Amino acid sequence: MTSTSHAIAVVLLTTCRASMVRAVRSVYLQQFDGDPQHIHLLIGVDCDPHRQLDELMAILAPERPPHVTISIINPGYSTSRRHGGVHTSHYGGSLRSVLTLLADSEIVTYLDDDDWFKENHCARILHAIEGKKWAYTYSIYADGNTAQELCVDEIESVGVGRGIYAQKFGGFVRPTGLAINKMELLHLVHLWSCSPFASGDGEDRLVFDKLRTEPYGCTDVATVCCSLDPKDGNHELRMQFIRSRGIDYQVGVKVDSTR
Numbered sequence: 001m002t003s004t005s006h007a008i009a010v011v012l013l014t015t016c017r018a019s020m021v022r023a024v025r026s027v028y029l030q031q032f033d034g035d036p037q038h039i040h041l042l043i044g045v046d047c048d049p050h051r052q053l054d055e056l057m058a059i060l061a062p063e064r065p066p067h068v069t070i071s072i073i074n075p076g077y078s079t080s081r082r083h084g085g086v087h088t089s090h091y092g093g094s095l096r097s098v099l100t101l102l103a104d105s106e107i108v109t110y111l112d113d114d115d116w117f118k119e120n121h122c123a124r125i126l127h128a129i130e131g132k133k134w135a136y137t138y139s140i141y142a143d144g145n146t147a148q149e150l151c152v153d154e155i156e157s158v159g160v161g162r163g164i165y166a167q168k169f170g171g172f173v174r175p176t177g178l179a180i181n182k183m184e185l186l187h188l189v190h191l192w193s194c195s196p197f198a199s200g201d202g203e204d205r206l207v208f209d210k211l212r213t214e215p216y217g218c219t220d221v222a223t224v225c226c227s228l229d230p231k232d233g234n235h236e237l238r239m240q241f242i243r244s245r246g247i248d249y250q251v252g253v254k255v256d257s258t259r
Contacts, residue, residue, distance in 0.1 A: 006069065007037035008122050008179070009103030013092035014113040016048040016056060018255070019144060019227070024060050026116035028068055032123045036067040039122060040104045044095035045074035047083045073099060079193070082200055087193040090200025096175070096192035100182050109179035114144045114227040121223035125179045128217035133184040136173040137219040141238060144227025145255050151245045152222045156234070160212045164237075170212050175204050177224040178211075185214065 010027050014020045020043075027041050045053060053074065064070060079085040079093030087093040100108050109125055111117065121137060129135035139157050141150045155164050157174040165172040182189060191206040228238060228251050235251075242249055 005038060006040040006103075006105040007107070008126055009040040009042060009105040009108045010111055010122075011042050011044065011096055011099040011103065011108055012111045012113060013044050013046055013095050013099075015046050016050065016052045017113060018052070018056070020056055020113040021059055022147065023111055023113050023116050025063065026118075026121075027111070028063060028065050029119050030117065030122040031119045036065070037122065037126070039068045040071065041068055042071045042073065042099040042103055044092060044099045045072070046080055046092050046095060047078045048074070069104070071102065073102070080200075088195040088200060089193050089203045090195065091203070092192075094193040096203075097189050100180075100189050100192065103182065106181050106183045107179055108182050110175040110177075111224075112176050112226075115142075115176040116147075116225050118223040118225065120221075124219040124221065124223050128219045129179050129181060130217070131215075132181070132217040133214040134178065134180045134211050135217040135219070136179070137177045137224055138222035139174065139177045139224045139226045140222045141242060142225040142227055143249075143251060144229075145252060147225075148249075149225055150228075150242055150247055150249055153226070153238075153241075155237070155241050157226075159218060160216070169205055170209065172205070173208055173211070174226065175207075176226055180211070185211070 012023060079087050080090055081088055082090035085093045107129060125135055125137055136159060139153045141153055157172055157177060159173060160171045162171050188207060188210045192203055194203055194206055196202045196206060230251055
C-alpha cells in the first residue's frame with residue numbers, strides 16, 4: 001500500500017441533524033496503540049433543511065484533535081433524487097461515491113450521522129483489512145435518542161453467507177461498520193449513488209453483492225453502534241431479536257428520522 005498522510009478516512013453523510021455531533025465526536029475519540037493515527041474525516045452535506053450546519057460545526061471544530069483532518073463538502077444542493085437531485089439513492093445521492101474518491105487514504109470506512117463508533121473501531125478495522133480488499137466489524141443495536149447500547153446484531157450485518165439474508169442476498173454488511181481499500185475496488189465505488197428500489201434505498205446491497213466475492217477480513221468484535229428506527233421496515237424483526245436476548249426495551253419515536 002502506498003503512503004498517504006492519513007491512515008484511514010471516515011466518510012460521514014449528513015442532513016445536519018443534531019446526532020451528527022455524537023457521530024463526529026466518536027471519530028475524535030478513536031484510540032490506537034502508540035501514537036494516534038491520522039484520520040481524514042469527510043463530512044458530506046446532503047441537505048441542511050433547518051440551517052444547522054454552522055451551529056453544529058461551531059460545537060465540533062474547537063474539539064477537533066490534531067490527528068483528525070476535517071473536510072466539509074457542501075455543494076449547496078442535493079445530488080439525491082429525494083431532495084431534487086438526479087441520483088437514485090435517497091440517502092446521500094452521489095456523496096458516498098464522491099467522498100470515497102476524495103478521501104486522502106486508500107482505506108475508507110463509513111459512518112451514518114445517527115450512528116457512532118466505539119473507541120477501538122478504526123484500529124480494529126485497519127488491522128482486519130491488512131492484505132485484504134475490504135473488511136467489516138459487527139454492530140450493536142442502539143437507541144439513537146439516548147445512546148443506550150442494547151445488544152450485538154447477530155442476524156443482519158454479520159458478513160458473507162451468514163444471517164437472515166444469507167439465502168436471498170448472500171449475507172449483508174451495513175455501511176456503518178464497513179471499510180474498503182478504494183484503490184482495489186474503484187470499479188464499485190459508483191454503486192453508492194444507485195438505488196435498485198423505488199424506495200431509494202438498497203445501495204448498500206448493490207455494494208455488498210460485489211464485495212462478497214472479494215478477499216475480506218473481519219474484526220470479530222462489535223465496534224459500531226447503529227440507531228434503531230421504528231419507521232424502518234426491519235424494525236419489528238430487530239425488536240423480536242432484542243427481546244429474545246432477554247432485553248426489555250421499548251423504543252420511542254426516533255428524533256429526526258430520515259425515513
